[in-house]
Amino acid sequence: MKLVYVFDAYCGWSHGFSGTLSEVVSRHPELPVEVVSGGLFTGHRRVPIREFGYVQGANAKIAELTGAEFGEAYGRLIADGTFVMDSEAAARGVAALRGAAPARSAELATALQRAFYVDGLSLSDPATYRKVAEEAGLHADAVVSAFEGSEARIAAGADFHRAASLGVTGFPTLLAVAGGRVTPLAHGHATADEVDRRLASARTH
Template sequence: MSTLHYIFDPLCGWCYAVAPLLRAAHAVPGLSIALHGGGMMSGANRRSITPQWRDYVLPHDRRIAQLTGQPFGEAYFEGLLRDTTAVMDSAPPTTAILAAEELAGRGLDMAHHLQHAHYVEGRRIADQAVLQALAAELGLEAAAFTAAFERLAGEATEQHFRESRHWLARVGGQGFPTLVLEQADGALARIDVSPFLGQPEAFAAALRQQVPAADEEEMIPHCGLDGCTDA
């Protein structure tokens, strides 16, 4: 089986831009998706919302909406982006993704749900209460999610960030998102997603051309470290 490595951050706007491509890739037979959260806004890079930050991200968000049709809600533009008490921290939502993957193989579902919660609903996805609610919305059992989250928080998530950044360096990626196709023989090829923004079906078709046809038993159901740059 081939693997699509997705190096991303849940608070990266251009990762939200490629979310429809990941959904389309999830349905390609013979292809699995490996998630590598890079910790763009973790540790010393955590930050509070400020008017300056809002001014910085708005042009990117408008460009993303124009190129991809991805929705942005008023609760995000006029709520979260004006809430100077909100803190952006990549670690808790990444831990939630790891927990959802461990519990039910639903890390990608959680990543998409987090993005919708952030960019459409304007929710604080670094808050554990919000993460618990999002897990419940996905149908994950509350106690099991809490236990997995607590076990994977802290050092386990930091180790995941280190491994993800190693992947980024290994493939010569410049930031988030970076997508890399790994064939069954271990060959790696970085994918330029720019031509496919807003065209998930074309992206899936391109992947099918590169992924060997899966055997029947393999066909299973599927879905800059310093900041984002324009496409």
């Protein structure tokens, strides 16, 4: 059995789920974690953030429910409404970080969300991946090179296809996968205890 975490780095609810994800991963070191980018803001949804009028209200609700932090730098980044969230670029970054340290994929996904939602850094900017890589003790030049290369672009497309093939329609979604059996453990919001109960049930069926 393994855990499959389908998220989008530009999804506030995914950011809010980071604490639960970290707790679940720490409780279950025996379970490998596959991190998949879902592709929330691609194609015609890749527009200035002002077009999503609900962002600030949703973030307040996420913070209230999960305790997630939305930093002042993030607030400044999106304040004038022109910032464009590009999930394809973010997925390339996830792929680059994941490739550098596969066993730390969940931790790196969380770090990438902090870079945006707390530090106010664009996930389309190579410098963001340099910072995340350096702070994680990874080879920063290699991560940046991977982010800018064709393999990360291919990996991003593969992630979007993988998310769709799993039937995931919203983020974050945490699944337990054993052979051909896929069991939903969390969708949107859940505590680590709730995930544990569903995981225990999945293991006995």
